[in-house]
Amino acid sequence: MISVTEAIRIVIEQTRALPVERVALKDALGRILAEDIVADSDLPPFDRAQMDGYAVRSAETMSVPARLRVVGEAAAGRGWHERMNAGEAVRIMTGAPVPVGADSVQKVEVTRESDGVVEIAESTQPGQFIVERASEVRAGETVLQAGEEINAAMMAALASFGYAEVRVSKRPRVAVLATGTELVRIDEEPGADQIRDSNSYSLAAYAQLAGAQVERLPLAGDDPEILQREILDAAERCDALILSGGVSMGVYDFTKTALHALDAEIHFERVSLRPGKPTVFARLGNTLVFGLPGNPVSVSVTFNLFARTALRAMQGCRDAAMKEEWAVLARSVKGAMERTSYLPAQLQTDDEGLLLAHPLKWGGSSDFVAFARATALVIVPAGVHALDVGARVRVVRLPG
Amino acid sequence: MISVTEAIRIVIEQTRALPVERVALKDALGRILAEDIVADSDLPPFDRAQMDGYAVRSAETMSVPARLRVVGEAAAGRGWHERMNAGEAVRIMTGAPVPVGADSVQKVEVTRESDGVVEIAESTQPGQFIVERASEVRAGETVLQAGEEINAAMMAALASFGYAEVRVSKRPRVAVLATGTELVRIDEEPGADQIRDSNSYSLAAYAQLAGAQVERLPLAGDDPEILQREILDAAERCDALILSGGVSMGVYDFTKTALHALDAEIHFERVSLRPGKPTVFARLGNTLVFGLPGNPVSVSVTFNLFARTALRAMQGCRDAAMKEEWAVLARSVKGAMERTSYLPAQLQTDDEGLLLAHPLKWGGSSDFVAFARATALVIVPAGVHALDVGARVRVVRLPG
Numbered sequence: 001m002i003s004v005t006e007a008i009r010i011v012i013e014q015t016r017a018l019p020v021e022r023v024a025l026k027d028a029l030g031r032i033l034a035e036d037i038v039a040d041s042d043l044p045p046f047d048r049a050q051m052d053g054y055a056v057r058s059a060e061t062m063s064v065p066a067r068l069r070v071v072g073e074a075a076a077g078r079g080w081h082e083r084m085n086a087g088e089a090v091r092i093m094t095g096a097p098v099p100v101g102a103d104s105v106q107k108v109e110v111t112r113e114s115d116g117v118v119e120i121a122e123s124t125q126p127g128q129f130i131v132e133r134a135s136e137v138r139a140g141e142t143v144l145q146a147g148e149e150i151n152a153a154m155m156a157a158l159a160s161f162g163y164a165e166v167r168v169s170k171r172p173r174v175a176v177l178a179t180g181t182e183l184v185r186i187d188e189e190p191g192a193d194q195i196r197d198s199n200s201y202s203l204a205a206y207a208q209l210a211g212a213q214v215e216r217l218p219l220a221g222d223d224p225e226i227l228q229r230e231i232l233d234a235a236e237r238c239d240a241l242i243l244s245g246g247v248s249m250g251v252y253d254f255t256k257t258a259l260h261a262l263d264a265e266i267h268f269e270r271v272s273l274r275p276g277k278p279t280v281f282a283r284l285g286n287t288l289v290f291g292l293p294g295n296p297v298s299v300s301v302t303f304n305l306f307a308r309t310a311l312r313a314m315q316g317c318r319d320a321a322m323k324e325e326w327a328v329l330a331r332s333v334k335g336a337m338e339r340t341s342y343l344p345a346q347l348q349t350d351d352e353g354l355l356l357a358h359p360l361k362w363g364g365s366s367d368f369v370a371f372a373r374a375t376a377l378v379i380v381p382a383g384v385h386a387l388d389v390g391a392r393v394r395v396v397r398l399p400g
Numbered sequence: 401m402i403s404v405t406e407a408i409r410i411v412i413e414q415t416r417a418l419p420v421e422r423v424a425l426k427d428a429l430g431r432i433l434a435e436d437i438v439a440d441s442d443l444p445p446f447d448r449a450q451m452d453g454y455a456v457r458s459a460e461t462m463s464v465p466a467r468l469r470v471v472g473e474a475a476a477g478r479g480w481h482e483r484m485n486a487g488e489a490v491r492i493m494t495g496a497p498v499p500v501g502a503d504s505v506q507k508v509e510v511t512r513e514s515d516g517v518v519e520i521a522e523s524t525q526p527g528q529f530i531v532e533r534a535s536e537v538r539a540g541e542t543v544l545q546a547g548e549e550i551n552a553a554m555m556a557a558l559a560s561f562g563y564a565e566v567r568v569s570k571r572p573r574v575a576v577l578a579t580g581t582e583l584v585r586i587d588e589e590p591g592a593d594q595i596r597d598s599n600s601y602s603l604a605a606y607a608q609l610a611g612a613q614v615e616r617l618p619l620a621g622d623d624p625e626i627l628q629r630e631i632l633d634a635a636e637r638c639d640a641l642i643l644s645g646g647v648s649m650g651v652y653d654f655t656k657t658a659l660h661a662l663d664a665e666i667h668f669e670r671v672s673l674r675p676g677k678p679t680v681f682a683r684l685g686n687t688l689v690f691g692l693p694g695n696p697v698s699v700s701v702t703f704n705l706f707a708r709t710a711l712r713a714m715q716g717c718r719d720a721a722m723k724e725e726w727a728v729l730a731r732s733v734k735g736a737m738e739r740t741s742y743l744p745a746q747l748q749t750d751d752e753g754l755l756l757a758h759p760l761k762w763g764g765s766s767d768f769v770a771f772a773r774a775t776a777l778v779i780v781p782a783g784v785h786a787l788d789v790g791a792r793v794r795v796v797r798l799p800g
Contacts, residue, residue: 182477
């Protein structure tokens with residue numbers, strides 16, 4: 001058995017970066033940047049008015065009211081490009097370039113214009129209501145870096161610097177396959193010993209959240225030949241294959257047998273993790289194969305610890321693995337002697353700003369109805385017998 | 401000027417729920433449930449083995465080693481449906497139904513089978529390694545409720561109870577339109593006084609994250625007639641229209657003029673909010689219209705406070721508005737006398753589990769390159785002059 005940390009290290013080590021593609025900016029939300037983003041111009045590109053009002057020379061407003069001749073008008077997109085001389089003012093709108101010769105803007109509320117003359121009721125300071133050229137970004141500066149996930153605010157930055165297309169990592173192609181003779185399709189009525197396949201839906205959703213293009217393969221039952229054929233076919237067209245079920249110790253567990261029969265390179269098949277000990281990680285040609293335990297909560301824990309990390313690493317993501325942070329326990333939990341526990345919990349900050357982790361009352365590793373409301377996993381290190389209310393714990397947030 | 405709270409209340413009051421549609425489960429991730437989800441069967445549907453091993457009567461394992469005759473085999477999906485009698489054991493796999501007559505399971509690791517007899521080396525307790533029928537969910541129980549957003553774990557619950565299709569709220573149709581004569585398309589080279597349109601990209605992304613189907617309308621410039629026509633056309637086919645720019649005091653700001661000319665019902669046009677004072681909220685027929693200030697950070701603050709709330713309320717979302725939580729300031733900030741400030745910040749928990757808000761060094765409300773890394777907004781109530789390091793503050797997390 002290897003540790004969770006070691007398992008994650010192996011997954012990252014075995015993961016290769018996918019090729020890069022260019023996508024239209026409008027389709028780039030959530031994708032991982034495959035290039036540094038460089039400002040093609042200063043921002044703002046000119047001294048910009050922050051208010052509607054009048055561009056003036058501050059020295060000429062030292063004694064107020066100051067009366068200045070209005071010689072022009074500068075609007076956003078239609079600047080006034082002559083030189084403003086002594087005794088003059090230019091009517092100016094928010095977003096317009098400040099004319100040469102002016103050093104400040106006075107807001108319209110404290111001015112009065114009539115017959116081509118404006119009366120300025122309050123003095124200005126040099127620089128007032130002006131955002132100086134290049135004060136936000138200088139042309140040539142790197143503003144976003146390869147490996148960052150494009151969020152909504154970054155879309156504005158990309159647009160601003162003319163990235164009508166942007167280089168991003170390709171999305172991993174992922175096939176999801178649930179194994180187990182007890183499984184029937186969700187549109188079927190389960191027989192006495194059967195249950196509906198639920199894992200392939202949550203796995204597909206988690207893979208989608210990790211940026212993948214996902215296909216769900218038809219149920220394979222536990223027929224070793226069908227299983228082997230499905231694995232081989234999917235491996236040819238996919239970057240990763242996620243299997244669930246079929247990796248515990250039972251004689252009906254064919255996943256590992258299938259992987260051995262196909263000569264897959266098995267990197268690990270037991271992790272000191274609760275839930276999720278019998279997790280298999282293998283490589284078949286260039287395709288990563290994850291064999292995850294069959295119960296729904298283990299599926300989520302092992303997917304997010306290992307498969308999600310691989311899918312994000314494939315996309316060149318900077319922080320591929322789940323990020324740990326500290327929280328305080330709001331309910332006591334038990335650990336396990338030889339395994340690190342990842343226990344479903346809800347996170348909430350109290351009114352002092354303390355992040356509290358409320359572990360779910362949890363019937364067992366298969367209670368996925370309760371689990372549907374978990375937003376995080378509380379980590380209890382191996383060998384820790386129990387943690388009390390108020391204990392400091394590491395947590396990871398579940399995606400989505 | 402109305403308060404942010406009052407403005408949000410008006411937005412919710414003016415928002416009508418969209419119709420419901422049925423979607424295939426595989427397409428339901430991120431959608432808002434429009435029906436309660438009811439378990440159609442117990443979960444587990446039978447007493448289920450938690451381990452590979454042997455189903456036994458615990459009373460018969462009190463003195464060990466116990467030797468029991470193996471009379472059958474129960475696998476997941478293929479149970480053993482006779483009655484297990486005294487002196488007998490049934491080989492059983494994880495996920496299989498426990499035979500009638502057995503009250504516990506012993507794991508295979510502490511057993512040895514040969515010639516049809518299994519030797520049990522350790523006693524069992526009644527119920528051991530059995531998940532009792534209905535212990536997780538009872539048939540008829542409501543497991544998820546209308547108004548919840550479907551996450552990846554919920555996909556498993558929906559699948560499990562046979563929801564091959566699920567009733568969800570329709571996605572709002574949203575049109576986004578940037579106004580301003582200074583704007584050029586992102587694939588154009590800006591002239592001396594011009595900048596590229598960036599707001600329509602971040603707005604479209606934020607609307608997408610709020611569940612909307614988004615179209616970006618072509619730049620309208622500041623021509624009042626083109627603007628009015630675009631607004632009218634979009635209002636006919638959309639549930640919401642998001643305009644940016646054109647709502648400050650300048651004579652070139654036509655958005656409000658256009659809304660008045662079109663006889664839109666204006667609900668508010670000034671909010672005591674920094675940044676984002678000149679935010680317009682109106683209704684044109686059944687279409688909600690948001691006129692947001694033109695600078696990129698105000699756009700994000702006002703979109704997420706008001707438009708996002710409306711888009712989520714339309715979908716029947718339980719928690720439509722951004723959720724406030726408490727954090728502790730890691731850098732001092734200044735407030736404003738008459739407006740509530742929403743200041744870009746990064747959130748991070750320290751190693752005591754304390755949620756720290758690091759307000760960005762912020763050049764002004766238009767510095768969207770810095771803003772691209774903000775993950776939250778720090779709220780400084782109106783009238784608060786400044787808040788020091790260590791002050792308790794409310795924060796909202798930015799989506800995406």
